Amino acid sequence: MSNLELIPCPLCGNHSDFESLNLNYKDEHIANYGSLYAGKQKSEWKICSQCGFVHQNPRPSKEDLNQFYLNSSYHSNKIPQSYFLENGKHYVDFARWYYLDKIQYAITNANLKDSGKVFDIGAGHGGVLKVFYQDLGWQVYGVEPDKHLFDYATNYLGITSIQNTILDSNTEIGEQVDLVFSNHAFEHFADLDQVMLGIKKILKPGGYVFTAIPTYYQNRSDLSLQWMNSSHYSIFTDKSLNQLFSKYGFEEVTHTYRGWNKEIDDLWHLAKFTGASIEPNSFHENYSKVKDYINITNPINSVINYPIYSNYAKRIVTINIFKRRLHFLKRNLKLLFTSPKLAIANIKEKLFNKS
Numbered sequence: 001m002s003n004l005e006l007i008p009c010p011l012c013g014n015h016s017d018f019e020s021l022n023l024n025y026k027d028e029h030i031a032n033y034g035s036l037y038a039g040k041q042k043s044e045w046k047i048c049s050q051c052g053f054v055h056q057n058p059r060p061s062k063e064d065l066n067q068f069y070l071n072s073s074y075h076s077n078k079i080p081q082s083y084f085l086e087n088g089k090h091y092v093d094f095a096r097w098y099y100l101d102k103i104q105y106a107i108t109n110a111n112l113k114d115s116g117k118v119f120d121i122g123a124g125h126g127g128v129l130k131v132f133y134q135d136l137g138w139q140v141y142g143v144e145p146d147k148h149l150f151d152y153a154t155n156y157l158g159i160t161s162i163q164n165t166i167l168d169s170n171t172e173i174g175e176q177v178d179l180v181f182s183n184h185a186f187e188h189f190a191d192l193d194q195v196m197l198g199i200k201k202i203l204k205p206g207g208y209v210f211t212a213i214p215t216y217y218q219n220r221s222d223l224s225l226q227w228m229n230s231s232h233y234s235i236f237t238d239k240s241l242n243q244l245f246s247k248y249g250f251e252e253v254t255h256t257y258r259g260w261n262k263e264i265d266d267l268w269h270l271a272k273f274t275g276a277s278i279e280p281n282s283f284h285e286n287y288s289k290v291k292d293y294i295n296i297t298n299p300i301n302s303v304i305n306y307p308i309y310s311n312y313a314k315r316i317v318t319i320n321i322f323k324r325r326l327h328f329l330k331r332n333l334k335l336l337f338t339s340p341k342l343a344i345a346n347i348k349e350k351l352f353n354k355s
């Protein structure tokens with residue numbers, strides 16, 4: 001038996017009248033969840049008839065899901081070997097390539113010119129905070145529930161101000177930050193209200209929240225539909241994110257669906273904590289329009305974009321490793337003619353000293 005429960009809409013609290021989504025994709029993550037989805041082949045997704053929010057329903061309880069992340073069960077592939085190359089420099093270079101555009105978007109639109117304090121929700125391997133700290137001189141804080149990722153960020157990258165937990169109203173960092181950063185995290189939060197209470201607690205009045213999330217809203221390919229799987233609980237648009245944020249006194253500064261070319265179907269959003277009371281109802285979306293929108297994907301985009309963007313970042317890591325090996329080989333082949341002893345020593349070290 002699975003441990004799934006029907007829930008009210010996580011945004012507007014509506015208890016009935018949900019439109020089911022029929023998604024014909026393999027759910028790649030469901031096996032990781034063990035008994036939580038026992039007997040199920042895929043997760044179920046609904047559109048709320050009152051506010052148009054696309055969310056997983058029924059689903060495991062908030063407590064079970066939080067515990068799942070705290071048990072370090074989500075990331076089946078713990079730390080890639082390449083993250084240990086060159087004492088972590090290889091990973092930090094990758095993180096800079098991957099995150100710096102988003103970081104610049106957040107701090108430019110928030111007008112945070114001087115270095116400040118940033119908190120990363122779901123800090124992962126620590127790449128975002130390493131770039132903020134090392135390149136931009138910010139003070140960094142964060143939470144990461146997965147012990148393996150937390151250990152890498154803390155012990156290997158030396159970011160000791162991350163806590164191995166989930167953000168909620170009990171989180172204490174002894175500071176208030178200028179910016180809360182979250183990259184592909186909001187779709188994983190089992191308890192959105194506790195996260196928002198946690199954000200309000202650690203953020204300065206007038207502070208900013210940057211959110212990058214996968215979305216179906218621009219439907220550049222079928223990839224957006226595959227994000228409706230067991231590892232995600234919400235798929236936001238700018239409107240549904242504003243509905244959530246307005247409940248806690250945040251106002252949108254700006255958003256874009258065309259932030260960069262390194263990922264597809266991605267929403268970037270920046271909000272400011274102003275304390276304004278904006279009616280969350282004003283961000284409701286028409287559920288039948290949402291349904292139409294989800295079911296119309298551009299097949300040409302899917303055929304062209306999906307192979308380009310699917311696992312793009314992972315492929316870049318692989319290509320970089322290949323380039324470095326090629327460079328090593330070229331260098332030592334040349335050396336064979338001039339200093340064969342040195343070339344052989346280099347090759348021996350490469351083969352037998354894997355660190």
Ligand SMILES: [Zn+2]
Pocket residue numbers: 009010011012013014048049050051052053
């Ligand atoms: Zn709703």
